[in-house]
Amino acid sequence: MRWADWLRTVQAVEVDERLLCEPARASAAAGEIARRAARDLPFGTSPTDFVREFAGLAQAGLAEEAPRE
Amino acid sequence: MTDPGVAGLGLVEVAAKIRSRELSSIDVTRACLERLNGINPRLNCVVGLDAEAALQAADLADRTLARGQVPGPLLGVPLAHKDMFYRSGRRTGCGSRILADFVPDYTATALRRLDDAGALDIARLHMSEFALGATGHNEILGHARNPWNVEHVPGGSSSGSAAAVACGAVYGALGSDTGGSARQPAAFCGVVGLKPTFGRISRHGMMPLSSSVDSAGIIARTVEDCALLFEVVAGHDPRDPTTVDQPVPRLGAVSRTVRGLRVAVPENYFYDPVAPEVSALVGDSVSVFKSLGAEIVPVRIPSIELASPLMSIVVAVEAATIHGRFLRERREEYGAQTLARLLPGLLYPATRYVEALTLRQKVLADFREAVFSRADALHTPTMPMLPPTVAESDVGDRAGFMTYLAPFGQCTRPASFLGLPAISVPAGLTRQGLPCGFQMIGRPFDEATLFTLAHAYERETRFARLLPPVCSETRDAADRRARAAALDEPRREGIAHADTGHTHRERDQALRAARGPEGCEPRGPCR
Numbered sequence: 001m002r003w004a005d006w007l008r009t010v011q012a013v014e015v016d017e018r019l020l021c022e023p024a025r026a027s028a029a030a031g032e033i034a035r036r037a038a039r040d041l042p043f044g045t046s047p048t049d050f051v052r053e054f055a056g057l058a059q060a061g062l063a064e065e066a067p068r069e
Numbered sequence: 070m071t072d073p074g075v076a077g078l079g080l081v082e083v084a085a086k087i088r089s090r091e092l093s094s095i096d097v098t099r100a101c102l103e104r105l106n107g108i109n110p111r112l113n114c115v116v117g118l119d120a121e122a123a124l125q126a127a128d129l130a131d132r133t134l135a136r137g138q139v140p141g142p143l144l145g146v147p148l149a150h151k152d153m154f155y156r157s158g159r160r161t162g163c164g165s166r167i168l169a170d171f172v173p174d175y176t177a178t179a180l181r182r183l184d185d186a187g188a189l190d191i192a193r194l195h196m197s198e199f200a201l202g203a204t205g206h207n208e209i210l211g212h213a214r215n216p217w218n219v220e221h222v223p224g225g226s227s228s229g230s231a232a233a234v235a236c237g238a239v240y241g242a243l244g245s246d247t248g249g250s251a252r253q254p255a256a257f258c259g260v261v262g263l264k265p266t267f268g269r270i271s272r273h274g275m276m277p278l279s280s281s282v283d284s285a286g287i288i289a290r291t292v293e294d295c296a297l298l299f300e301v302v303a304g305h306d307p308r309d310p311t312t313v314d315q316p317v318p319r320l321g322a323v324s325r326t327v328r329g330l331r332v333a334v335p336e337n338y339f340y341d342p343v344a345p346e347v348s349a350l351v352g353d354s355v356s357v358f359k360s361l362g363a364e365i366v367p368v369r370i371p372s373i374e375l376a377s378p379l380m381s382i383v384v385a386v387e388a389a390t391i392h393g394r395f396l397r398e399r400r401e402e403y404g405a406q407t408l409a410r411l412l413p414g415l416l417y418p419a420t421r422y423v424e425a426l427t428l429r430q431k432v433l434a435d436f437r438e439a440v441f442s443r444a445d446a447l448h449t450p451t452m453p454m455l456p457p458t459v460a461e462s463d464v465g466d467r468a469g470f471m472t473y474l475a476p477f478g479q480c481t482r483p484a485s486f487l488g489l490p491a492i493s494v495p496a497g498l499t500r501q502g503l504p505c506g507f508q509m510i511g512r513p514f515d516e517a518t519l520f521t522l523a524h525a526y527e528r529e530t531r532f533a534r535l536l537p538p539v540c541s542e543t544r545d546a547a548d549r550r551a552r553a554a555a556l557d558e559p560r561r562e563g564i565a566h567a568d569t570g571h572t573h574r575e576r577d578q579a580l581r582a583a584r585g586p587e588g589c590e591p592r593g594p595c596r
Contacts, residue, residue, distance in 0.1 A: 012397050013415060030417070033378045034424040040431055047426035053433050054488055057441065058266075058315070058513035 075100045076237030077536065080146060080294035081320075083240055087145040090134060094145025098127035098189060101147040104238040104540070105192060111539055112214045112236070114229035116152045116162060116193045123147065123191035130187060143301060144187030150243040151227045152193040153200060153276035154180050163276045164196040164226070166209045166402045167395055177274025178309065179243055179285050179302045186301045191239065194229030198407045200245050200278045201388070202226050203253050203477035204462045208404030212459050215257060216537035217503055221456040224254030230288045231258035236540050237290065241298045244286035247278050247384060249451075249481025251286025252493035256451035256506030259495045259535060261295045261523070263287040264481075266513045267488030268313040270299075271306030277391055279384040281426065282485055291533045292494065292524040296323045299516060318517035327525040328362030330518065332509075333444035338373045339480050343453040350496045350505045351450045354526060358448070361525050366444045372435040373483055375428065377475075380486035382417055382425040389414025409466035433487045440510075445518050449480050451493040451506040484510045492519045495532040502538070 075083060075097050086092040102120050109115045130145030153163045155173035162169045180190065195213045197205065205213040205228030213228035215221040216235045223232045227244025231254030234242050244251040246264035255262025263286060270285040277283060285302070289295040297320055305314035334355055340348065359365050389396065392411050400408065440447045453476055464470040484491035490513070493506040511519045527533050 013400070013412075030378055030382050030425075031421055033375060034382070034421055034428065037372070037375050037379070037428050037431065038424055041427065045427055045430065047423060047429070050426065050430040050433060053430045053437070054267075054513055057433070057437050058515075060441075060512075 076104055076540065077534075078237075078240075079291045079533075080143075080240035080289060081291075081297055084143055084146050084297075087130070088134070088140050094127040094130040094147075094189070095124060097145065098123055098147045098191065101191060101238055101240075104236060105149075105233065108216065108233075108236050108238060108539055111219050112216055112223070112232045113211050114195045114213055114223075114232040114238075115149075116164075116195055116210060116229065117160060118192040120191075123189060126189045126191075130189065133187075141185060141187030142297065143183065145189065146187070146240050147189045147191045148183060148241050148243075149192035149194050149230075149233060149239040150180070150190065151196045151200075151230050151245060153196060153245060154243055155274040155276075156180055156190070159193075161193070161276070162210075164198045164200070164207055164210060165407075166404075167399050169209075173274070175274060178271035178306045179275065182302045182304075183243075183298075188301075192233070194227075194233055194242060196229060196244075197226035197250075198404045199388075199392070200226040200247060200250055200276065201407050201410050203249065203474060204228075204457070205232075205254065206406070206459070206463055208406065208465075212463070214459065215456050215503075216539040217259060217498075218456075218501070219539065220458050220460075221503060222257065222459050222462055224257035224452070224456065226250040227254050227262075227286060227288060230286075231255050231260055231262065234258070234288050234290055235260050235537055237536060241287065241289040241294055243302070244288050245275060245278070246284045246286035246481075246485065247282050248380065248478045248485050251288055252451050252481050252491060252506075252508060253477060255288055255493045256495075256508075257456040257504060259498070259504030259506075259532065259537065261289050261292055261495070261527075261533065262451075262493040262506075263295050263299060263516070263519075264484060264491045265299065265303060265516055266313075266490040268311050269303050269315075269317075269490070269514065269516070271302075271304075271309040271312050273306055273308035279387040280391075281387060282380065282384055282488075284485070292492075292520055292527050293320070293323055295492070296320050296516075296520045296524075299520075303516075313514070315514045318520065323517075323520045323524045325521045326362070327358065327522055329364070330446075330522060331364045331366050331444040332358050332522065333366045333368040333440050333447045335373075335447060335449055336367050336369045338370060338483075339449040340453075343450050344455055346455060346499045347450050347453060347505050350499070351448075351507045354494075354496045354507045354530075355448060357526055357529050358522070361529060363522070364444075368439050368443060368447070370436055370439040370447075372432045376432050376483040376486045377478060379425040379428050379432070380482050382421055383486070385410075385414035386417050386422045387414070405466040406464070406470065409470070429486060432483075436483070436487060436489075441512055445511070445515075446522055447510040449508045449510070451480055451508040452477065453479050455499055455501075455503050455505065480508060484508075489513060490516045490519055492516075492523050494523045494526060495535075497530070497532050498535070 230242035235258040251262040
C-alpha cells in the first residue's frame with residue numbers, strides 16, 4: 001500500500017502527494033539513523049531508562065553543587 | 070519614543086521603584102502601552118491588547134500599595150506573553166486560524182503564579198502558527214519583524230515575546246521552547262531566553278506541541294530579570310504530573326562569582342558550520358569567561374549529532390497526534406508550512422518513535438560523560454547564523470524547505486531533546502547592527518549555575534542595556550516605514566494559496582462562511 005493510500009484509509013487524512021514526498025524520504029532517513037544508533041544499546045533498553053539517567057544526572061549535579069552554596 | 074524613560078529600566082529595577090512608590094504602576098503601564106502601540110505597526114509583535122483592562126489592573130496595583138498591603142515581587146509590573154498560555158475567558162489563538170476564536174475556561178498555572186506575584190498581563194504576543202517555526206513567519210497573522218532591522222526576522226516561535234521585550238515595551242514575557250523557540254528569538258532580538266529543565270515549569274494551560282519535549286520559556290532583558298521570573302513561575306504543580314518537586318534557586322544565587330567554575334567548549338557539532346561573525350562574537354564571550362576566572366575545558370561530545378534527527382521523529386509524531394483531529398477535519402485552515410511540517414508525523418511507524426525515545430538515554434549518557442564529568446556548563450552559539458531577511462527566509466512549503474530550516478535548530482535542539490536547562494545570552498552586535506547570542510547548557514535543575522555564569526558575563530559586557538533603533542526612530546520615519554509595510558500587505562494578501570489557487574483573503578472569507586457564526590473550537594488540541 002502506498003503512503004498516500006495508507007494515510008487516506010488508516011488516518012482518514014486527505015493526501016497531497018506533493019507534500020508527502022519529503023516526509024517519506026525523511027522517515028526512511030530517520031529510520032536508518034535510529035538503526036545505526038540502536039546498535040550501541042543493550043538489548044532490553046526502554047524509553048523509561050532515560051528518566052533514570054536524567055534523575056541520576058540531576059542528583060549528581062546537585063550533590064556537586066552543594067558545597068559551593 | 071526617543072527617550073527610553075522607564076523602558077530603559079529592567080524588570081527588577083522597575084518592580085523595586087513601583088514597590089517604593091517612586092514610580093506608579095499606572096504610569097509605567099501607560100508608557101508600555103504607548104511603546105507597544107508605537108512599535109507594533111513596524112514589528113507586528115502584538116496579537117491582542119486591551120489597554121483599558123491593563124490600566125485598570127495597574128490602578129488596582131497602585132491602590133494595593135497605597136493601602137499598605139504587602140506587595141508581591143512583581144506587583145504592578147507590565148508583562149505580556151506568547152498567545153498560547155490560556156487565561157480563562159480570554160481568547161488564545163495560538164498563532165492560528167483554527168483556534169483564532171478559542172476561549173479557554175481555565176488559566177495556565179504559569180500565568181496564575183505571575184498573577185499571584187502581582188504582575189500585569191497587558192497583551193497577547195505574536196507567535197509562529199502552533200509554535201512551529203524558527204523564524205517568526207506566520208501565514209495567518211502576518212510575519213513578525215526584528216526590532217534591530219525590520220527587514221530581518223525576529224526568530225521564532227516566540228517572536229512577539231522577544232521583539233516586545235527587546236524594545237522595553239514589556240519587562241518580560243513567557244514563551245515556549247520545544248526546539249529552541251525561546252532561545253532562538255532571544256538571540257536574534259538581543260535579549261535573554263531561558264529554556265528551563267524539563268519538569269521545572271508547569272505546562273498546565275500551555276498549548277501542547279510535543280508532550281515529551283515541550284517547556285515553557287522565559288524571555289527578559291537581563292539575566293537578573295529572567296531569574297526573578299523563573300523564581301516566580303517554577304516549581305511543582307499537581308495539575309502537571311511532569312513537574313518535579315525540586316528546590317527552585319532564589320535570585321540571590323545569581324550573584325556568585327564564576328571563579329573556579331568550568332565552562333566546556335565543544336570541539337564538534339555545534340560549530341559545524343557557524344557564520345564567521347557569529348563565531349567571532351561567541352568566541353569573544355569565551356574570552357570574557359576566561360578573564361573572569363572560569364576554567365575553559367575543550368570537549369568532544371559523542372552521539373550529539375543524533376539528538377536533532379531523533380528529536381525530529383519524537384516531535385513530529387507527538388505533534389501529529391495532538392493535531393490529529395484538525396488534520397482530518399480542518400486541514401485547509403492550516404498555513405502551508407505548518408501543514409507540511411505536521412503531516413510527516415503520520416508517517417513514522419510506532420517502533421521508530423519508541424526507538425527515538427529509547428536512544429535519548431544513550432545521547433544523554435554520552436553528553437554527561439563528555440561534558441558534566443569535566444565541566445559545569447557547555448558554552449555554544451545559540452544560532453549558527455545571523456537573522457536572515459524576512460524575504461530570503463520566507464520559504465513556505467517549497468521543496469527543500471526543511472533543509473533550509475534545519476540549521477536554525479542545530480545548536481538549541483540537543484538541550485531540548487535531553488531535557489537540559491539552557492540559556493541564551495546577548496553576545497553583542499554584528500557590523501550590520503544585528504544581535505548575536507551564545508548559549509549555556511547546564512545539568513538538570515541547575516539553572517542557578519547558568520544564571521551565575523550569564524549574569525557575570527552580562528555585568529562585564531552590558532549588552533543587555535542596548536535598545537534597538539526601532540525604539541528611537543522619529544514618528545516621521547516610523548510613519549514612512551509603516552506606509553511601506555502597508556504597501557507590502559496587499560501583495561501578501563494577493564498571493565495564491567498553493568493548494569487551492571485562491572488568495573489568502575478569498576480563502577479566509579470562504580472558511581468563515583463555511584464555519585458559520587460559531588466558528589470557534591472550544592477545546593482544540595489543548596489540555
